[in-house]
Amino acid sequence: MTVVVDLESMMTHRGIGVTQLANLIGITPANLAVLKNGRAKAVRFTTLDALCEVLDCQPGDIIRWVPDAPGERD
Template identity: 45%
Template sequence: MAIIVNLDVMLAKRKMQLTELSERMDITLSNLSILKTGKAKAIRFSSLEMICEILDCQPGDILEYVPDRPEDKK
């Protein structure tokens, strides 16, 4: 199972830089970068809510579930 983070896509659609989102959320750029690159192990609902509010989107616009392919499990 893989959860894909599409934060970069939503930032591009809103013509916003990660730096601006970081400043508006009052969260470190490095923490947002970890999320953006898909290296985060978790995200707080409050952070996801704030991202959605700032980017005017839904959680499903940011997070996507992609099931493992059977050949990946070997």
């Protein structure tokens, strides 16, 4: 299974950059970049809540699950 972060496309759609969004949700631009680039191991619900509020979206607009193709499981 793969969890895909679609934050960058939502940010582009809303016309907001990393620094501005990070300031609005109260995290560092570096931590937001880690999440945006799909390198985060976890995301706090408070962060997800803030992202959804600022971007006016649902959690599923930012994060989605993609099943493994047959034979790709470890």
